Amino acid sequence: SKRAVELGDKNQMKMMALSIDRYLVSIGHKQLFASQAFKEEASPCACLQQVETSFPSDLIWEYTKASLEDHIKWLSDLNSNVKCASPNFCSKMLIPSPKGTIPGFW
Secondary structure, three states, X not given: OXXXXXXXXXXXXXXXXXXXXXXHHHOOEOEOOOOOEEEOOOOOOEEEOOEOOOOOHHHHHHXXXXXXXXXXXXXXXXXXXXXXXXXXXXXXXXXXXXOOOOOOOO
């Protein structure tokens, strides 16, 4: 996706963001774009994996065309058929993803 974006295919920006978040969460780091939700054991509700708060919100918008609030609403929609508390973040503690975590990007 990154290479496609570099070659001018701006339609791949969202796929790049989703891939970065999936990678970060898989190695135990906080995600950047708020795109990864999961269901924790013993809960019927989806939760949003922790998000790196130092990541600029304008970059979230640039890559996903959605704000953090939009992603939280998406989580509410995922849980619309289940009785859940207000949208929440997953309880698993993740390592911060400060600038420098993704070389060549962030």
